[in-house]
Amino acid sequence: MKKIFFLAVLIIFASFKTNDSSSKDYKDSSLSIDERVEALLPKLSLEEKVAQMRIFHANIGVEHDENGKLKLSDRVVEKLKLGIAGIKNPGEHIDAVSAAKLNNELQKYIIENNRWGIPALFVTESYNGVDAEGCTKFGRPMTSAASFNPELVRRQWDVVGREARLRGMHMCHSPEADIVRDPRFGRMSEAFGEDTYLTTQMVKNAIIGVQGDYEGLGKGTHIGAVAKHFAGYGQVLGGSNFAAIEISERTLIDEIYPPFEVAVKEAKALGIMASHGDLNGIASHGNPELLTGVLRDQWGFEGYVVSDSNDIARLFYFMKVAESPEAAAQMGLEAGIDIDLYAEDSYAYLPEMVRKNPELEKLIDRSVRRVLRTKFILGLFDNPYIDIEEVKKGVRIQSSLELAKESDLESIILLKNEKSILPLSKDKSLKVALLGPLLKENTKEMFESVAGSNVKFIAEKGFQLTNQKGGAPELLDRDPKAIASLVNKARSSDVSILFLGGDEYTAKEAYFSNSTLGDRATIDPVGPQDELVEKIKALGKPVIVVLKHRRTLSINVIAEQANAILDTWDLSEFGDQSTARIIFGEVSPSGKSPVTIPRSIGQIPFHYSMKEINYKKEYLFLAKGPLYPFGYGLSYADFEYSNIAISNTELTPDTELEVSVKVTNIGNVKAKEVIQMYIKDEIGSVTRPDKELKGFKKIELGAGESKTVSFKITPKMLEFTGLKMKKVLEAGDYKVKIGTSSQEYLETTFKLKK
Known part of the structure; x- marks a missing residue:
């Protein structure tokens, strides 16, 4: 036992x-x-x-x-x-x-x-x-x-x-x-x-x-x-x-x-x-x-x-x-x-x-x-x-390199295209000057690989923006000889493509050390870039600006003087080749600005979704609104928005709505477009944003093709933090805005009932 x-x-x-x-x-x-x-x-x-x-x-x-x-x-x-x-x-x-x-x-x-x-x-x-x-x-x-x-x-x-x-x-x-x-x-x-x-x-x-x-x-x-x-x-x-x-x-x-x-x-x-x-x-x-x-x-x-x-x-x-x-x-x-x-x-x-x-x-x-x-x-x-x-x-296999190029092409933003100067033709005999401080050593080679034998290129960087010291770079003195040389290159060409903006020295992380700086007190383009645009535009020949940068810039002079502007931010290792493909019409640009582009640093803070009351007053001696709004970007095609429709004019906490719009490519080239849906709460218990992005879809349409694009509206989209710091869903009137940017859209309305 x-x-x-x-x-x-x-x-x-x-x-x-x-x-x-x-x-x-x-x-x-x-x-x-x-x-x-x-x-x-x-x-x-x-x-x-x-x-x-x-x-x-x-x-x-x-x-x-x-x-x-x-x-x-x-x-x-x-x-x-x-x-x-x-x-x-x-x-x-x-x-x-x-x-x-x-x-x-x-x-x-x-x-x-x-x-x-x-x-x-x-x-x-x-x-x-x-x-x-x-x-x-x-x-x-x-x-x-x-x-x-x-x-x-x-x-x-x-x-x-x-x-x-x-x-x-x-x-x-x-x-x-x-x-x-x-x-x-x-x-x-x-x-x-x-x-x-x-x-x-x-x-x-x-x-x-x-x-x-x-x-x-x-x-x-x-x-x-x-x-x-x-x-x-x-x-x-x-x-x-x-x-x-x-x-x-x-x-x-x-x-x-x-x-x-x-x-x-x-x-x-x-x-x-x-x-x-x-x-x-x-x-x-x-x-x-x-x-x-x-x-x-x-x-x-x-x-x-x-x-x-x-x-x-x-x-x-x-x-x-x-x-x-x-x-x-x-x-x-x-x-x-x-x-x-x-x-x-x-x-x-x-x-x-x-x-x-x-x-x-x-x-x-x-x-x-x-x-x-x-x-x-x-x-x-x-x-x-x-x-x-x-x-x-x-690592670095062909499919990955092709993906980098694809990403570039979908990210380049066409901000301006006066009289449809872009795309340039590969078929006509053309002499193009590639100029400016953001020009790379292989930019000319990349453009030549795209444009073909009819287009001849000359290239000159002209000047650097800074002395390129890693810690605290300093702006260089204006070089009149360099500017004059660039102008002469432009004078001998049919069209000038200027590579302007900023680089890794004008926008970077400001590390803890006092000797390392990266933030700026102004957002205008540094150096004589505005002067360069004005002098080349004065020649009476077309000026295309390729904007490269790592921070938003107030490009007022560029926006006024350039015939066309491609905003490329900071592309891949194939960025200049992708830019050339856009410029010469192989692909229509389809990027949209992920930020509001202000006219002046004095407008900051300035984002599209600020409270509605922020837009009551403008500033003395400054044009109204942003230079370019959030979500903005042109195409080589024109898109027509029509027939906005909503499945019901009433929403409850237990239901959903569907809102749709017809988008038609009325241009003559195949192109992609980003359809953006914003919602505005008309009355809230706390002050509310002017509008909020709640959905977007990127579609491709052939010339003359139409598609109806639909979005769901759910009660979750309408929640916000109320008076008592708890998430609330408030009954009332709402506007739905669907369009090509945060400032250009069709709209309809619905009510939330509880």
């Missing part, structure tokens, strides 16, 4: 032990991800846990030596003894195959030199494709937004995800989900524009693309996205990086949060990066209501939150909301920051802090779970290496 009792006790004890996660093997791929995390976490020492909460940059000593073997600095070797959360940009300056080899060797070293064989996350950025040598270079996000084609953006970011993974990367600190409305801000082109709905659609598709519809993460074909900067970073006061951010709670909820919420709930982003700035006086990196309350408790985010560069430590020495570096580390940890990016004076203090305050280890465990979970999702414990033979088959 005693033997039976003893055996029963053993069986019961064994069953308890089997169910204990610490008895499970985290290397067992048959376990769930959560089970594997819980099996590994208790094994780690405090120092090993903290190591899983830090990322350093590869530029401190990760490279290949002269024999092509992994070479690590003493500093890197020391950092990797306990493992690491991740490394930023390993192999960024070498080709894809070499980078894949380097990252395989690096990962092998990391796995073999920490006790538990924990792999590292290798992290990149993706502003115009993978931010690394030898990958396909796409246009910047603002350029992509001009396409008004989310499916195209998804395909583009799918390539980004595939190329990054083949280099051995696992995460990207992209895309930006910020709304940008101030062209003084040097990082403007990194985001998708001024509008909440457009940005939301683009961010969602970028994340789904780069993550391979989430399924690509575990299969090892794609990388994880880190949406940034949460929240309100694009709204820095004065457009000055690191400045304060003041946004009403209502605007935050209705306009700033939605792209991030969709990134979490629908696109399933693996990571979120916190904002450099404060938010209404509360430093974002020390804001538990934002990083835990909104992000996790409200939206259910399960991924990790990473700091922006050194920003936890800056809670002490810059934001001055923490009493000491240790207090800053605790503030970031309690707020919900899981990974410290770069800093040596922040989370590095956590082990000693825990010895004084053991309760902090619970928060450390919380963060480490999130980091380990990400590594398991990405399959790094089971398949940490890249198949080198696959790299050449997947």
